[in-house]
Amino acid sequence: MSDSLLTDTAxxxxxxxxxxxxxxxxxxxxxxxxxxxxxxxxxxxxxxREPLAYITGRKEFWSLEFEVGPGVLIPRPETETIIETALAAFPDRTVPLNVLDFGTGTACLLVAFLKEFINSRGLGIEKSEKARGYAIRNIAKHDLGSRCAICAGDWADAADGPYDVVLSNPPYIRASDIAGLQSEVSRFEPRQALDGGADGLSAYRALAPEIARRLCPKGRFFVEIGTGQSDEVADILGGAGLEIAKVVGDLAGIPRVLAGGLRW
Ligand SMILES: C[S@@+](CC[C@H](N)C(=O)[O-])C[C@H]1O[C@@H](n2cnc3c(N)ncnc32)[C@H](O)[C@@H]1O
Incomplete structure (x- = not known):
């Protein structure tokens, strides 16, 4: 690329x-x-202002390459905090865990988790048909078809399990804040992946009982939260019989993941 083309384009x-x-x-x-x-x-x-990743068709997450494009949320670096927290909770990577991912999108969490926990199996639940297409292709791309499946439907449609691990990065942006986000996000990324309702917390309210009824007695959940949501989400999860063991910050120091299990 010539210097003048680079300068003009930039x-x-x-x-x-x-x-x-x-x-x-x-x-x-x-x-x-x-x-x-x-x-x-x-x-x-x-x-x-179309996102770069939609134009190139790919995005890295957990040092793995994922196919992305219109209709699916682009994996974010802060979401890797979920994988880091799960790795700390289960130091033995050979343990055979049964994992459920609510709102799987590209399947970035499921794929990263199954690449680390080599004897584990997983299920991703996803409402968006377009997103499911990306998830299925990414699972095939990473050769995980024999260890995981994608299911169409709402949170409550996920198979009962029980599961050793539940992951979720649900939509958590306040509906009224979406228009003010960067154009790449507000005009291009799917609303269903962003919109957490009037207060940003509706997905957590719906998910809390679904997580609680699917976890094994010693199972662990790892849920991403938006900036400033930790107390409110902890209350919602607590109300469904879940106990928070840890609040983990992302690389910017923002509380990003709630981890815990069933209250006993
Ligand atoms: C924030 S995105 C996360 C995607 C991916 N897990 C990630 O971390 O990049 C939330 C995902 O949940 C899906 N979703 C939203 N509401 C849902 C529902 N009621 N049932 C199932 N999936 C839903 C969206 O389509 C979207 O793919």
Missing amino acids: RRLAAVGVDNPRLDARLLWAHARGDGVVFESFVSRREA
């Missing part, structure tokens, strides 16, 4: 508010494999 992207314009320009060029016409179409999409 300037175009910066002008519309793209965060890392030079990096994005380089990545789009690499993805276009030097084809100028294809590159221009990618740059136009990025100028319209």
Whole structure:
């Protein structure tokens, strides 16, 4: 890529508010494999604030590559906190765990978990048909078809289990906050993956009893929360008979994951 093309492209992207314009320009060029016409179409999409990952069709999570695109939430680095917390709770990676992932999206959590816990099996439940397509392809891409399945439906439709581990990164943004998010998120990512209702907590209210009735007596849950939601979500989970053992911060120090089990 010539310096002048890099500078011009970065300037175009910066002008519309793209965060890392030079990096994005380089990545789009690499993805276009030097084809100028294809590159221009990618740059136009990025100028319209379409997420870079939707244009390249991939995103890394837990050092694994996932297929992404319109219709599925792009995996976020802070969600890796769920995997880190689960690894700390189960130091023996050979233990055969039965895991359920509520709202599986790309299946990033399920795939990362099953790659770490090599004798475990998993089920992902997902309401969105488009997202399920990505989940199924990502499971095949990582060769996990024999150890996991994706089920269509609402939270309550997940098979009864019981499960040793329940994971979830549910939608938790207040409905009224969505329009104010970055354009890449508010205009392109699926509303169903973001919208947590009027107070951001509706998915937790629906999920709490579903988690409680599917966990083994010594099972563990790991649930992602939005900024500032830890007390409220802990109350909701507690009301369903779940006990919080740990609140774990992400790399920015923001409380991000509630971990615990059934109250005894
Ligand atoms: C925040 S995204 C998380 C996706 C993925 N687990 C991740 O961490 O990147 C929440 C997911 O839950 C799904 N979802 C929302 N409401 C649901 C419901 N009632 N039943 C099942 N899945 C639901 C959405 O379609 C979306 O894929």
